Amino acid sequence: MQSFTAEDRALLRTPSSPPDSVIPHIFRVPSGDSGRPMGAAYGRPFARPAAIDGCAHTRCWEPEPLRAPVLDGDEAAPNLGGGTLFALLRPGASSAIARYSPQLADERWRRIRPFTQDAVAVVAPACAYLAERLMVVVTGHVDWIVNVCGYPMKADVVFHPVMIRRSVSRDDVAWSDKWRRDCRSLLLRISEVVVPTAGPLEFAALNGQSVTIPYTHLELQLLESWARGQSTARRRRSASVLLALSAGAGLDAWEVQHLRRHDIHVTGSGIVVDVAGAAPRQSVVTERWEQLLIDGFRDVNDGDLVFGSADRTTTFNMVTAFIRNTDRGNEPNPLPTRMRATWIAEHLAARTPADLIMQAAGTSKAEHLAAALVHVPELHTSEDRRRVLAETRGQRTR
Template sequence: MITPACHYLAERLMVATSGFVDWVVNVCGYTAKMHVVFHPVMIRRYVSRDDVAWGDKIRRDYRSLLLRIAEVVVPDAGAIPFESLNTETPTLPYTDRELGRLESWARGQSSAQRRRDAGLILGFAAGAGLDPWEIQHLRDDDVVVGRAGVRVTVAGSVPRDVTVMLRWEDLVRDSLTGRSGRNWVFGPATRTSTFNAITPFIRRTDRGSEPTPVPTRMRQTWLVTHLAARTPADLIMTAGGLTKPEHLATSLAHIPALHSPQERRRVIGEARSGRHNQP
């Protein structure tokens, strides 16, 4: 009931809810009833805990997921105030030189499987703005390679179609050579888990002097590249699966020529208009 209504993958919801429910019921001693456990007051107390070493991003992610569940199971609870968790600066994008070194990292792995998987992470995150969860849930026939380019159909919480940037086409094409059917795109065909497969893979890869491969930085680089090219903001929102124009506007801080109140207003207004998405 909850997963379809929340539009989040079940595995992602479990990461946030398992610890939360255990804390509410077994630590705080409340009854295990939906309207009690998922009341917004309990969520506020949970994400504000000072006995855990969570960063702001984890607290924001947990708060977002848990509040979405609360909207479904406790619809009459009403909104309550939360302290700001926006102290974290926007993720720093990679420079062009760093991207070149990351491509060397991807193509220089010691086995064909590692080269393929590293290439897909870089190609899909930096080239199509996908996040790790979306990459590891792709199936072979979700990716279409044709004369017009490489197009990816993304399922999950924000379904959409995205075209891979020209710079990363060859890397993605090379990484997909010989594949067909309904196997996972990322990892071996025998992979059974869809939970956090990318982070452990990156830790195991062969590394030299390249910058640390971080998919969220790759995705931020994709966003900043489009913003710098003045791609219409509503199209970036759609392709990136974004829901809040303000999140897109914060990335202007990485583009000196566009870092101004006027450009921020332009991007937010353009994102909200949706005029480039009209048929």
């Protein structure tokens, strides 16, 4: 794991800001923007560090997504529903899928069950959700398309992007915006494999707030009040470390929930975090969030997890459920993705060398970092984009 020099730690801990008169103002994208288009870049498999024995998480089932055989002739979609793909999964995965029993009439479920199971077999190794949740999403979609709307049970029909757009935008169900986004993401992952000939399709925004838009300074203050104002010590600890590590060190939700106390090193020159997982690295907590983090794990033992129950053994993503059950007021939704985007935007605004940001963020896509300049209007120029791309190659300007 590559370590930072003392100078680099100082840059990451205390981003030097320009004079007040030219401090870039982080802004919001108007709510009318379209959603992300369907395409190969939309559903890439999550990286996974290694398989964990006995784990029911999809990351531990298969090293790579299944690639279904494409039929010749006019039919461009693989033959889902025969159990051929379902049978290719390892026993733990296939057993978890087979055990699922939806709240559907027996006749309706019998009709779509093999087809649904094969569809989940395609996407299970390529995403971070448990099999039960995948089955819930895919079963609901297939049932509505086939049993309710009467379309044929063919992969290139059921999982065509147009059908997915219709399904996730239904107005006869009381789904939250987040649930619709999750469904859309999972179904599009299947679509990329089983309907490879489908062209890109624009999706309307499911709400007016992008999950990648940085928080404002006021919103961060409100989120700190949310973290410190929880009703129990455990909730205060989990909320504090989630906010401090995501908004202060650029960690994602999966990394936060697997972090242990001995991974966090409090030194005289700042707090350094050893991050394991898909992108092992070190990150440095910005000074603004140091005290919140220290207050959060003050009573945590050295080997214990800092988020959630200290001795839990579950591996699924529990951050969303935690946030949903926290004590909430009038603050903005606490979203780890937006917290991480805020950390990136603040470092870009302070002109922190881009190679340092990438190293601490655990990302290898220089273009993504340059694209984040859109959230710093004064630096959203072709010249600054070229500067950021050059700095990702080690050609620092400061």
